[in-house]
Amino acid sequence: MEFRFSQDNLDKIKDILKKYPTKKAAIMPVLYLGQDQNGWISKEVMTTVASELEITEEEVFGVVTFYTMFYKKPVGKNHLQVCTNVSCMLRGGYDIYNQVKENLGLENWGVTEDSKFSLEEVECMGSCGTAPMMAVNEDYIENLTKEKVNEIIESLKSKN
Amino acid sequence: MEKIVLPDIENLHKINIYKENGGYTSIIKALSQSSDDIIDQVKKSGLRGRGGAAFLAGLKWSFMPKTTDKPKYLCVNGDESEPGSFKDRQVFEFNPHQLIEGILITCYAIGAKTAYVYIRGEYHKWIKLFQNALDEAYAAGFVGKKMKGSFNTDFTCEIYVHKGAGAYICGEESSLMNSIEGHRGYPRIKPPFPAQNGLWGCPTTINNVETIANVPKIIEKGWQWYSKIGEPKHPGTILFGVSGHVNKPGVYELPSGTLLTDIIYSYAGGVQGNKKILCVIPGGSSMPPLRGDQLDGVKMDAESLKAAGSSIGTGGIIVMDEDTDLVKVLARISKFYYHESCGQCTPCREGTSWLVRILNRIVEGKGSSHDLDMLINVATNIEGNTICALGEAAAWPVRFMVTRFRDYFEERVNKEITLPVKNKVHSMRNTEFPLADIKD
Ligand SMILES: Cc1cc2nc3c(=O)[nH]c(=O)nc-3n(C[C@H](O)[C@H](O)[C@H](O)COP(=O)(O)O)c2cc1C
Ligand code: SF4
Ligand code: FES
Numbered sequence: 001m002e003f004r005f006s007q008d009n010l011d012k013i014k015d016i017l018k019k020y021p022t023k024k025a026a027i028m029p030v031l032y033l034g035q036d037q038n039g040w041i042s043k044e045v046m047t048t049v050a051s052e053l054e055i056t057e058e059e060v061f062g063v064v065t066f067y068t069m070f071y072k073k074p075v076g077k078n079h080l081q082v083c084t085n086v087s088c089m090l091r092g093g094y095d096i097y098n099q100v101k102e103n104l105g106l107e108n109w110g111v112t113e114d115s116k117f118s119l120e121e122v123e124c125m126g127s128c129g130t131a132p133m134m135a136v137n138e139d140y141i142e143n144l145t146k147e148k149v150n151e152i153i154e155s156l157k158s159k160n
Numbered sequence: 161m162e163k164i165v166l167p168d169i170e171n172l173h174k175i176n177i178y179k180e181n182g183g184y185t186s187i188i189k190a191l192s193q194s195s196d197d198i199i200d201q202v203k204k205s206g207l208r209g210r211g212g213a214a215f216l217a218g219l220k221w222s223f224m225p226k227t228t229d230k231p232k233y234l235c236v237n238g239d240e241s242e243p244g245s246f247k248d249r250q251v252f253e254f255n256p257h258q259l260i261e262g263i264l265i266t267c268y269a270i271g272a273k274t275a276y277v278y279i280r281g282e283y284h285k286w287i288k289l290f291q292n293a294l295d296e297a298y299a300a301g302f303v304g305k306k307m308k309g310s311f312n313t314d315f316t317c318e319i320y321v322h323k324g325a326g327a328y329i330c331g332e333e334s335s336l337m338n339s340i341e342g343h344r345g346y347p348r349i350k351p352p353f354p355a356q357n358g359l360w361g362c363p364t365t366i367n368n369v370e371t372i373a374n375v376p377k378i379i380e381k382g383w384q385w386y387s388k389i390g391e392p393k394h395p396g397t398i399l400f401g402v403s404g405h406v407n408k409p410g411v412y413e414l415p416s417g418t419l420l421t422d423i424i425y426s427y428a429g430g431v432q433g434n435k436k437i438l439c440v441i442p443g444g445s446s447m448p449p450l451r452g453d454q455l456d457g458v459k460m461d462a463e464s465l466k467a468a469g470s471s472i473g474t475g476g477i478i479v480m481d482e483d484t485d486l487v488k489v490l491a492r493i494s495k496f497y498y499h500e501s502c503g504q505c506t507p508c509r510e511g512t513s514w515l516v517r518i519l520n521r522i523v524e525g526k527g528s529s530h531d532l533d534m535l536i537n538v539a540t541n542i543e544g545n546t547i548c549a550l551g552e553a554a555a556w557p558v559r560f561m562v563t564r565f566r567d568y569f570e571e572r573v574n575k576e577i578t579l580p581v582k583n584k585v586h587s588m589r590n591t592e593f594p595l596a597d598i599k600d
Contacts, residue, residue, distance in 0.1 A: 019320045021231075021360060024342040028325055059342075066344040066502075067325035069281045081282075085243045086445055087403035087478055089492055123328065123496055124243035124445075125282050128403035128476065129410045138284035 003044035005052065009033045013052060023053045027063050031070055040071040068122075076111045076118030078156050080104075081135040084121055087128030092146075096132045097121055099146050103153050116157070163413045164389075164397050165373045166254055173289065175296040178257040184302055186376035190265045191313050198269040202375065205383035206395040210247075211237050211331075211368030212444070212473050214394060214462040217375075221365060223355035224270040230362040234267050234275040235340070238290075238369045239324055239331035241280055242444035243496060244476030247399035247411050248369040252279070252286040255373065256293035260303065260319065262375035267317045270365050274318050277369075278336050281324040291321055328500040332548045333366040335502070346502050347548035370399055390416030394461040394472070402428040404479040405435070416461040423460065424479055435481040439565070443473020445493050446553035448560035452482070469560075487572050490561050491519035497554035508551045511542040515558055527573040535562050 005013065016029045030053060034045040046060045053060075064070045082097040104112055106119040127133040130142035134149070141152060171177045178184070190198050203218025224232060236259070240248040251259050263275045279287050297303045301310035303319050322340050324330050330339045334348035337359050358364020374396060378386045387395045394416045400423055403409045407429030414423065420442060424430065431437060437452030442460065448470040450458065458468045465472050480489065498512035518535055521527050539555035546552075562569055 020340075020342075022342070025340060027342040028339070029323065032323065032325075055342075062344050063342065067281075067327050069324075069326035084492070085496060086441075086489055086493055087244055089489065090404045090478070090480060090484065122282075123499060124241060124245075126240050126246045126249055126280065128244050128246050128478070129401055130246075131403060131409070135282065140285065 001042065001044060003034070003038055003042065003048050005033065005048065006037060009037060024055050024059070026053055027055070027060065028067075031060075031064065035070060040074045074111065074115070075120075077116050078136055079118045079120065080153075081120045081122040081125070083123070083125045083127065083131070083133055085124040085128075087124070088131040088133060091131040092144075093132040095146060096134060096144050096149055099149050100134070100153065103150060117153075161397075161415065164377050165258070165370060165399060166250055166411070166413050172255055173253065173257070173293060175257055175293070175300055178255075182380065183257055183376075184261055186379040187261050187264045187268075187302070188311060190268055190379050191311055191315060195269045195271060198265065198379065201383045202269070202378060205378045205386040206392070207371065207374055207378060207386065208394050208396075208462065209368055210370035210374075210398065210475070212242070212446075214472055217367060217371055220355070220367070221266070221270050223353070224363050224365055225355070226271075228363055231274065232270060232272040233359045233362060233364040234263065234270060234272045235333070235336060235359065235364060235366040236263060236275060236277040236369055236372055237331060237333065237336060237366055238277055238279040238283075239328075239336065240283075240369075240474075241328040241331050242446060242474050242476060243493070244403055244441060244444045244478045245401055245474040246403070247401045247475065249283060249286045250399065250411050251369050251373050252283070252290040256290050257297065258376055259290075259369060259373045260294060260297050262372035263319055264303065264307075264317055265375050265379055266365070266367065266372055268315055270363075272365070273316065274320070276320050276322045276340055276359075278322045278324060278330070278340065280330075281326050287321060287323055294319060294321065327502075328496075329502045329548075329550060332550065335548070336366065337364065344502075346504055347550075349547055390418075391459065391461040391463065393463050398460065398472075398475050400427075400460065401474075401476045402479065403476070405432045405481040405484070406430065406479050407432055414460075417459045417464065420458040420460055420477070421455050423477060424455075428477075428479070431479065431481050433481070435483065437479060438482045438484050439480045439486060439489075439561075441476075441478040441557070442470050444476040445478065445496065446556060447471045447473040448556050449564065451564055452480075486561065486565055486568055487519065487522050490557060491516065491523050493557050494519050494554065497550065501550060501554070505546040505551065507542045507545040508554065511538050511551075512554045514538045515554065519558075522569070522572055525572070529570065529573055529575045531573060532562055532566070532569050535559075 016026045035041050038045050041064050050057045050060045084093045084097050104117050108121045111118040127142050132144045133142045199221045207217045208214040238248050307316045327345050329335045330345040332347050335345040339345040354364040389395050397413045398416050399411050399413050401411045412427045439449050441449045462472045494515040498516045501508045501512045503509045518531050539559040542551045542555040
């Protein structure tokens with residue numbers, strides 16, 4: 001599928017470029033713009049970013065595959081990221097993770113058929129003092145319990 | 161006790177409240193002195209880095225060349241991805257202007273006109289909060305070109321936020337610079353050090369968020385005042401993040417040298433269900449774990465923790481009660497380093513994968529005594545043989561946990577048998593095309 005940056009995003013790219021002495025350095029923020037617009041980073045997004053920043057596709061591919069937050073395939077509308085690292089684990093992080101898996105019938109990086117949910121087991125998110133936690137897209141939900149997780153998922157299910 | 165970085169002042173994140181409490185006067189005071197004077201004061205204050213290595217901040221600044229044609233840079237490290245660490249986000253949320261003022265003073269001292277604040281990508285909320293504060297500071301003329309008028313000075317400085325994208329390794333300073341430059345976040349071989357050859361080959365200083373946030377108060381109240389707080393060799397307050405099996409987890413700002421047991425029992429409310437402590441990791445998951453029966457008298461500062469057989473790290477204290485499954489904990493910690501290894505060095509890339517596989521076998525009850533020796537062996541072979549300190553970060557928890565809790569681990573393994581470990585080629589981080597396992 002063809003990908004072109006929206007005019008709005010092209011303007012944003014101009015502003016981003018002012019922050020760095022080289023065009024290449026804008027790659028991460030520009031990839032984020034592409035991901036926001038497209039939902040994930042497809043081959044076409046990478047090609048467009050490469051030509052926009054006058055760098056090779058290999059360079060873009062190398063950066064995209066290095067970072068977990070650049071999605072190499074589509075994620076659900078609600079991307080659930082559950083932390084199971086040590087501080088969360090000590091306070092029931094795996095119970096939360098398994099609960100989400102069970103409720104949605106998903107494995108790690110799975111997406112539900114209706115594309116409403118996807119699941120990712122993540123490393124420490126910097127919420128160890130309010131563990132266990134998960135993030136729904138960009139929002140952290142902390143001090144979780146199994147009940148709270150189910151409530152959240154059910155309420156997300158009922159929204160479109 | 162006075163708090164320096166996170167004082168209890170309501171709405172301090174707003175620029176007018178920050179100003180009412182004396183904010184943005186330290187930069188004026190700094191600008192009236194020479195940059196060498198500022199470096200000297202920070203050196204004498206004894207301020208040490210809060211990002212892990214506890215290096216003297218003023219000394220680091222003094223490595224920046226005085227005469228150079230190249231631009232100089234400051235990178236502020238807010239990658240905060242070490243498990244057990246959650247302190248820098250408090251600065252972004254509750255005292256962002258003190259960080260901004262600290263950045264201005266630091267840039268003035270080292271002669272940098274541009275600062276990049278690298279914040280981990282998952283911190284969407286805190287990136288917004290910090291950006292809001294930065295926008296306010298720009299609008300007030302405290303940052304950028306308008307500084308000339310507001311402070312009646314020739315010195316100007318731009319501050320930019322750079323958002324990470326989910327890679328622990330980008331907290332390592334040279335990886336962080338590669339990430340800003342738009343490369344994969346691979347650590348660089350040192351030397352050359354950043355002060356000579358950093359961002360885009362230019363002189364660069366990298367400091368942690370909390371380190372920089374201390375600077376305005378040192379300038380305001382003087383190095384003598386600062387150097388008298390806490391332990392003389394590692395003065396100041398430290399943001400201790402306490403997590404795990406305590407009643408009141410959270411961030412506590414306390415003088416360096418506060419007793420670890422005081423932090424756990426007085427501030428963090430003691431252990432849940434009044435259980436005994438089995439193990440404490442005092443400085444984030446990379447640091448050597450301490451036995452619960454050896455915590456008495458342990459003070460929280462760089463020198464004391466070294467003497468106690470661990471390290472201050474990021475001040476992230478992870479408490480585990482007597483019912484904790486240490487083997488599972490260690491397997492989980494090792495999985496983290498395996499996942500986060502950037503894959504450049506063979507000992508780290510392959511070693512972290514071996515550690516995980518051996519530990520998982522022990523978790524499943526299929527380990528042997530020989531495996532415990534093998535864990536120590538593999539860990540020892542990673543240490544010192546890699547480009548960056550992620551190697552040590554992966555090796556230390558394993559080597560020290562198994563050595564210090566040998567009795568505990570022996571109970572979980574079969575003493576008789578030795579088993580081979582299947583070899584496996586570990587693919588590079590996150591590539592979509594994992595290399596096939598070697599079949600035996
Ligand atoms: C694998 C690895 C991860 C690191 N992560 C961070 C981090 O998230 N934040 C940080 O401030 N320092 C981190 N560091 C330490 C930095 O390399 C650097 O020493 C520090 O930012 C310097 O700041 P300071 O002198 O103010 O402590 C990390 C180091 C390593 C080896
Ligand atoms: S030690 Fe590990 S993380 Fe560091 S450069 Fe080598 S492979 Fe990468
Ligand atoms: S361990 Fe889960 S947020 Fe830190």
